[in-house]
Amino acid sequence: MRSIIPDYLTDALGDVEPDVSGELAAYIPELAGADPDRLGAVFATLDGRIYGAGDIDHEFTIQSISKPFTYALALADRGFYPVLDKVGVEPSGEAFNQISLEQGTGRPLNPMINAGAITAHSLAGPQGLDPAGRVERVIDGLSAFAGRRLAVDEAVCASEMADAHRNLAIAHMLRSYDILTEDPTAVVEGYVRQCSVLVSARDLAVMAATLANGGVNPLSGEQVVHQPVVRQVLSVMATCGMYDAAGDWATHVGIPAKSGVAGGLIGALPGQIGIATFSPRLDAHGNSVRGVSLFEQFSSDAGLHVMEVPESAPSVVRSNRVDGDQSDAVRVIQLQGGIRFAGAERIVREAAGNAFPETRVALDLSMVYSIDDVARRMLLEVTRRLTLDGHDVYLVDPESIVPDPDPGDGGRVTVVEDLAHIVRNVHAPSQAMSGPAELRVPT
Ligand code: GLN
Numbered sequence: 001m002r003s004i005i006p007d008y009l010t011d012a013l014g015d016v017e018p019d020v021s022g023e024l025a026a027y028i029p030e031l032a033g034a035d036p037d038r039l040g041a042v043f044a045t046l047d048g049r050i051y052g053a054g055d056i057d058h059e060f061t062i063q064s065i066s067k068p069f070t071y072a073l074a075l076a077d078r079g080f081y082p083v084l085d086k087v088g089v090e091p092s093g094e095a096f097n098q099i100s101l102e103q104g105t106g107r108p109l110n111p112m113i114n115a116g117a118i119t120a121h122s123l124a125g126p127q128g129l130d131p132a133g134r135v136e137r138v139i140d141g142l143s144a145f146a147g148r149r150l151a152v153d154e155a156v157c158a159s160e161m162a163d164a165h166r167n168l169a170i171a172h173m174l175r176s177y178d179i180l181t182e183d184p185t186a187v188v189e190g191y192v193r194q195c196s197v198l199v200s201a202r203d204l205a206v207m208a209a210t211l212a213n214g215g216v217n218p219l220s221g222e223q224v225v226h227q228p229v230v231r232q233v234l235s236v237m238a239t240c241g242m243y244d245a246a247g248d249w250a251t252h253v254g255i256p257a258k259s260g261v262a263g264g265l266i267g268a269l270p271g272q273i274g275i276a277t278f279s280p281r282l283d284a285h286g287n288s289v290r291g292v293s294l295f296e297q298f299s300s301d302a303g304l305h306v307m308e309v310p311e312s313a314p315s316v317v318r319s320n321r322v323d324g325d326q327s328d329a330v331r332v333i334q335l336q337g338g339i340r341f342a343g344a345e346r347i348v349r350e351a352a353g354n355a356f357p358e359t360r361v362a363l364d365l366s367m368v369y370s371i372d373d374v375a376r377r378m379l380l381e382v383t384r385r386l387t388l389d390g391h392d393v394y395l396v397d398p399e400s401i402v403p404d405p406d407p408g409d410g411g412r413v414t415v416v417e418d419l420a421h422i423v424r425n426v427h428a429p430s431q432a433m434s435g436p437a438e439l440r441v442p443t
Pocket of ligand 1: 065096097114160259260
């Protein structure tokens with residue numbers, strides 16, 4: 001069978017292709033020479049599958065899409081507080097190149113506008129690094145996100161730098177407030193180099209997928225940055241990534257995103273997918289016209305809005321039944337799926353709401369594929385309280401979803417690989433569902 005997804009992407013490109021509205025970013029002269037008709041879209045899955053249509057390998061400069069990644073590097077290299085001290089996280093509601101800083105402190109409002117991005121660039125790498133070393137750190141870092149070595153487009157870099165009066169003005173303002181503590185020109189040169197890194201839509205989708213994948217590049221397997229950094233970056237992308245169109249984007253599309261004036265646009269949907277589009281004509285906000293349309297289409301067609309999540313918690317308890325006969329009877333609470341706080345609450349409710357007559361209680365985790373830290377601790381507290389109530393508690397955990405379980409004071413739990421270790425006549429779940437001793441859980 002031919003895959004559905006490339007066909008879908010080709011159709012989506014066909015839908016937006018006739019729209020030739022918008023303008024190339026002429027304020028960087030070299031960008032004004034780009035081919036305005038280029039169009040491409042890529043989906044990158046979190047296990048490294050790439051689906052694309054159109055111009056997915058054509059290279060263009062990353063521009064502002066470098067901002068979230070450099071912010072991630074600064075957070076990883078310097079820690080949160082030194083960075084937050086110098087760059088805020090408030091949406092500015094202003095254009096990307098607005099010369100505005102927080103009243104009093106001079107702090108840029110967020111790292112997605114130029115003022116914040118120039119500051120974030122100055123914070124990449126260890127303190128005391130010279131400007132050349134910092135650029136190297138940034139290009140190394142962007143390359144790690146992309147999973148291949150990236151290069152700089154020298155012509156675009158020189159073209160932007162020759163006319164960088166606005167960014168130089170911003171940097172001088174930052175210097176006057178001591179947000180920048182070094183030569184503003186050198187920092188702007190580094191930032192412009194960072195913006196001139198060449199990428200394809202394919203690279204951008206992998207970079208986005210790395211963010212969606214908790215910081216692990218799906219192609220190389222490298223943990224580029226850690227989860228707390230990813231959370232911070234995605235939050236800022238969600239609130240500030242589309243500049244003064246951020247609110248519209250959040251409600252219509254609902255995917256943490258970032259655009260660049262060369263026509264790139266990325267979206268990173270945590271736990272699901274990295275998306276990139278490329279189409280150089282820009283709207284009044286500096287966002288790719290056809291890129292925005294494609295993302296609107298992807299979000300509604302594929303149900304990708306981050307606020308639209310499946311209601312999975314109630315089904316965490318698959319069944320609550322008794323296996324075995326009288327003296328051999330075991331209360332089996334069979335769990336399934338991914339368990340977080342709301343799912344763990346269902347387990348607590350199941351155990352707290354019933355005084356089980358059986359001495360032995362088994363929590364069956366064999367159909368659970370993930371459990372986060374909070375849910376794991378709640379589950380262990382359930383086992384501890386069941387022990388204190390006089391039960392012998394078992395965890396059926398063949399894949400060590402809860403490794404080395406320690407229920408704490410007064411708790412005791414025995415881990416087994418299979419229910420058959422504790423029950424002589426194990427019912428298959430489907431049989432148990434209709435068995436007399438079973439208490440079926442509504443889903
Ligand atoms: N290098 C560009 C600038 O600083 C990046 C802007 C953008 O892509 N929005 O003006």
